[in-house]
Structures are given as C-alpha cells and as structure tokens.
Amino acid sequence: MKEYTTQEISKHNKRSDLWVIIDSGCMTFQNSLICIPEDRRCFLDDDVAGKDATEAFFSLHLSEILSLPQYARFKIGLVQGSAKEEVEVNAISKVPYAEPGWLVGQPSPYYKEHHLAFLKSFRTFIRTVVLPDARANEDSGKPPSPHVLVELARLNIPAIRLGRETSYIHSRGYADGLGGGAVIALPPIINYASPSLKAEIVPEVLDGKKSIVLAITEAFAGSDIQGGKGKGKGKEQTGGIRTSARRVEGGWIVRGTKNIKSETEEGEIIALVIPRSENISPRPIKTSYSSGSAGTAFIVFEDVFVPEGNWLRLGGNLKGKEVRGEGLRILLGNFNHERWVLTAETISSQRLVIEQCFKWVSLRSTFSRPLSSQPVIRAKLARMVARVESAQGWLEAVSFQMDEFAKGRGDDKGLEALAGTIALLKAHVTRDAQATAADAAQIFGGRAFTRGLGSAGGKGLGRDIEHFHRTLLIDAIGGGAEDILADLGIRQALRRMPRGRDARL
Numbered sequence: 001m002k003e004y005t006t007q008e009i010s011k012h013n014k015r016s017d018l019w020v021i022i023d024s025g026c027m028t029f030q031n032s033l034i035c036i037p038e039d040r041r042c043f044l045d046d047d048v049a050g051k052d053a054t055e056a057f058f059s060l061h062l063s064e065i066l067s068l069p070q071y072a073r074f075k076i077g078l079v080q081g082s083a084k085e086e087v088e089v090n091a092i093s094k095v096p097y098a099e100p101g102w103l104v105g106q107p108s109p110y111y112k113e114h115h116l117a118f119l120k121s122f123r124t125f126i127r128t129v130v131l132p133d134a135r136a137n138e139d140s141g142k143p144p145s146p147h148v149l150v151e152l153a154r155l156n157i158p159a160i161r162l163g164r165e166t167s168y169i170h171s172r173g174y175a176d177g178l179g180g181g182a183v184i185a186l187p188p189i190i191n192y193a194s195p196s197l198k199a200e201i202v203p204e205v206l207d208g209k210k211s212i213v214l215a216i217t218e219a220f221a222g223s224d225i226q227g228g229k230g231k232g233k234g235k236e237q238t239g240g241i242r243t244s245a246r247r248v249e250g251g252w253i254v255r256g257t258k259n260i261k262s263e264t265e266e267g268e269i270i271a272l273v274i275p276r277s278e279n280i281s282p283r284p285i286k287t288s289y290s291s292g293s294a295g296t297a298f299i300v301f302e303d304v305f306v307p308e309g310n311w312l313r314l315g316g317n318l319k320g321k322e323v324r325g326e327g328l329r330i331l332l333g334n335f336n337h338e339r340w341v342l343t344a345e346t347i348s349s350q351r352l353v354i355e356q357c358f359k360w361v362s363l364r365s366t367f368s369r370p371l372s373s374q375p376v377i378r379a380k381l382a383r384m385v386a387r388v389e390s391a392q393g394w395l396e397a398v399s400f401q402m403d404e405f406a407k408g409r410g411d412d413k414g415l416e417a418l419a420g421t422i423a424l425l426k427a428h429v430t431r432d433a434q435a436t437a438a439d440a441a442q443i444f445g446g447r448a449f450t451r452g453l454g455s456a457g458g459k460g461l462g463r464d465i466e467h468f469h470r471t472l473l474i475d476a477i478g479g480g481a482e483d484i485l486a487d488l489g490i491r492q493a494l495r496r497m498p499r500g501r502d503a504r505l
Contacts, residue, residue, distance in 0.1 A: 003080040021051065130148055157179075192271065192313060218242065285297055357381060437465075437468055
C-alpha cells in the first residue's frame with residue numbers, strides 16, 4: 001500500500017478533497033455520497049481535516065470498526081515512517097481487572113502454564129471463527145452457521161465447552177445457540193442413560209450432527225417444578241408442571257409442553273429422552289435477550305411415543321422398578337452443572353463490562369476534566385471490581401471442589417452441601433451483575449442504551465454495556481430465579497444445623 005507524508009496529507013483538507021490520518025492509515029472521504037455522514041462532519045473541523053483524526057474518530061467508534069467493509073474501502077495508504085502496532089488476536093487484556101488474576105501474572109493454586117496455552121488457543125478460535133459469524137447472525141436472528149458448528153466438532157470443543165470465552169462474542173443469544181443446549185442437556189444422558197442410548201446420542205451430539213435441548217419448565221410452572229395438577233386440597237392447583245407421561249406397552253405416551261422431563265399420571269417426576277417426531281411441534285419464542293439465534297422455543301408434545309429404553313435411571317437401576325423421587329434427583333443433580341456454567345458466563349461478562357468502563361473513563365472528558373478524575377466514578381469502578389473479584393475467588397473454590405468430588409474425593413456430607421453453595425453463588429453473582437450493569441450505565445450515560453450510529457450497525461461505543469444490560473436477566477432467571485436459589489441454599493444449611501450443645505449461643 002502506498003505511503004504518504006504528513007505534509008502531503010495536510011493538503012487535502014477541504015470538503016471536496018478530504019484526507020485524514022487514523023492510526024497509521026491514510027483515509028479519504030472526498031466522495032460526497034459516503035455511507036458514514038457523521039464521520040464526514042467530524043473530519044471537516046479545522047483541527048482534524050488533513051491531520052491526525054484518530055482521537056476524533058475513536059470518540060465515536062469502537063476500534064474494531066476499521067475492519068468493516070464500509071470503512072476499509074476508504075483506506076488509500078499508510079503514513080510514511082509510521083509503524084502500526086499489531087495486536088494478537090488472543091492477546092491478554094492489559095486493562096486492570098479485565099482478566100482474572102492468574103492471566104496477568106498473579107500466582108494461583110489452580111492454574112498452570114498448560115491452562116494458559118489452552119485458553120489462548122480457544123480464544124483464537126472464538127475471535128477468528130465464531131465472532132464474525134455471531135456479528136452477522138445475532139441481529140438477523142439466524143442460528144450459528146453450519147461451518148462454525150463443523151469447526152466446533154472438528155476441534156472437539158462441544159466436549160470441553162467452557163463458560164469463560166463466549167462473552168467475547170458480544171452476543172448472549174448466539175452463544176446459547178452455539179451448542180448451549182448440549183451443555184446442560186447432555187450430562188443427564190452421560191450420567192444416567194443406558195450404554196446403548198449413550199452410544200446412540202453422545203457421539204453424534206459431540207460431532208455436531210445432532211442437537212439436544214433441555215426444557216425444565218413450562219407455562220404453568222415457572223420455578224415450581226415439583227408442583228402439579230391434582231395436588232391441591234379440594235381443588236386443582238394452577239401452578240406446577242402439567243406434562244404427563246402415560247405408561248403403555250413398550251414405553252410411554254407423552255402429552256404436554258415439555259422436553260427431557262415429564263410427570264407421570266401418578267404425579268411422580270421421571271426423566272425421558274424424547275426423539276424428534278412429527279408429533280412434536282417447536283414454536284419459536286421471541287425474547288429480549290436474543291432476536292432468534294438462541295433458538296428459544298415452546299415445544300408441544302401431542303401423544304408422542306417414547307420407548308422404554310429412553311427412560312433415564314439412577315445408578316445402574318436400568319431394569320428395576322421406578323424409584324420414588326428418582327426423576328427429581330436426576331433433575332436437581334444436573335442443576336449444579338447448569339448453575340456453575342451460568343455463573344462462569346456472568347462473571348466473564350462482568351469483566352468485559354469493567355474493561356469497557358476503565359477504557360471509557362480514561363478517554364472521556366466532561367466539564368473540562370477527565371471522567372476518571374471524578375470521585376463518584378472511581379467509587380463505582382471500585383464496587384464493580386470488588387464484586388467481580390470476590391465472585392471469581394468463590395467460583396474458583398467451588399470449581400476445585402466440584403472437580404475433587406468428581407474424582408471421588410471428599411465425603412458425602414460435603415458433596416450434599418455443595419448444591420446449596422452453588423445455588424447461593426449463582427444468586428450472588430447474578431444480583432451483583434445487575435448492580436454492575438446499573439453502575440456501567442451511569443458511567444456511559446446515553447451511550448449505555450444505544451447500539452450504534454446509523455450505518456455503523458451496532459458498533460457504538462456503548463454496545464457492550466447496552467447488550468449486557470439487556471440480556472443479563474436470562475442468567476438471573478435461568479437455572480433458578482435468585483430468590484428461589486437463595487432460599488434453597490439457606491434451607492439446605494439449616495438442615496445441617498447441629499442440635500443440642502453445639503447449637504447453643
């Protein structure tokens with residue numbers, strides 16, 4: 001690409017012949033029909049036209065926007081003698097608290113060098129393969145593209161799906177559509193299905209050939225997954241699950257609006273794997289957190305036959321009679337993993353918001369003073385950092401405990417207590433996320449609820465803040481609403497309270 005001196009560029013400073021410097025590139029905006037009129041007006045200022053417009057440009061846009069076609073076509077050359085700094089696609093952020101401590105040189109009892117190597121490799125995949133597809137599909141409501149799913153399977157990522165890096169997609173709904181269903185639906189198959197059913201389902205899901213979803217609730221139930229019709233005193237209750245599974249020869253007939261979990265006519269919850277058939281009707285649901293990429297749907301079962309072999313059973317009880325509470329125990333056991341994933345994703349998203357806030361207060365000036373010089377702004381940042389760092393420490397401790405229990409270490413009492421701890425952790429983190437979203441909105445002001453300038457297409461400076469504020473409730477409600485989880489954690493703790501002398505003040 002041709003190089004120009006700053007003296008040459010400075011001669012082009014008129015409306016009909018306008019050049020500017022952005023970073024180390026020479027950009028021309030002499031065409032009066034350019035697609036970004038807000039930039040043209042900005043570049044005509046006397047202290048910008050024909051000069052370095054980097055600061056003016058990035059006061060309107062995110063740095064990534066220069067890679068978009070409508071901007072790339074305006075670049076005609078480079079500034080002579082300038083050296084553009086190349087940023088690694090998997091780079092660790094240098095912004096304070098944008099990354100967990102172990103990624104910025106702080107010692108950790110959990111992480112080693114191979115963890116860092118793996119994270120960088122995974123981050124490269126997310127930012128080079130997934131991110132472009134997410135940007136293209138989230139606003140249009142399309143699901144992840146087939147080539148992304150194929151590449152996921154080729155790298156075996158569905159088998160090692162993490163919560164950490166998906167926040168960089170900047171698209172919460174798309175992240176769920178990117179195999180999010182399998183993250184919470186496949187563990188029950190792996191843990192409780194017969195060997196033949198596992199062999200039929202697990203490899204194809206991990207290879208990206210089939211999808212699997214987990215539907216816990218329904219329109220009548222909300223968080224009341226144990227309630228049900230016919231259980232009230234004197235009259236039918238209006239809450240609780242209503243999907244029924246009727247015993248027939250060779251299996252079950254399912255009717256209702258649910259998947260993976262059904263209630264028998266006797267009121268006992270069972271766990272069933274229900275294959276797609278013409279008697280199943282999925283109906284897309286519009287949500288505030290996704291335009292359609294997440295794949296949220298209302299599923300109707302109209303007398304669907306489910307074979308006996310698709311009944312999930314506890315610990316080797318594949319041929320025995322139904323054990324009371326078996327289905328509910330399978331369901332509740334799976335919640336630990338689901339809530340852990342949601343917690344990890346929420347903490348990661350909070351770090352992204354903190355990174356954006358630190359950058360913004362360092363760039364923005366108000367009332368002739370840097371925004372970072374305002375004590376009230378620094379106080380908000382302090383609270384945001386305290387929330388995410390305390391949550392990170394708790395999450396890592398719980399993750400270590402989960403791993404140890406999975407290896408058969410620890411005792412049964414500790415394992416039983418872990419469910420309540422995870423419930424409290426998730427409730428704590430999602431409530432903190434709402435407080436962080438509110439603080440970030442105050443820091444960004446009006447940009448916190450705008451998605452971009454005209455043709456910039458969702459690339460405004462407040463994009464990530466707006467997105468976080470709009471989508472965070474999916475994690476606050478999914479896997480159990482905050483009040484339900486908080487109460488669960490304390491009820492479990494009270495059951496472990498000692499009696500007699502040890503309970504006295």
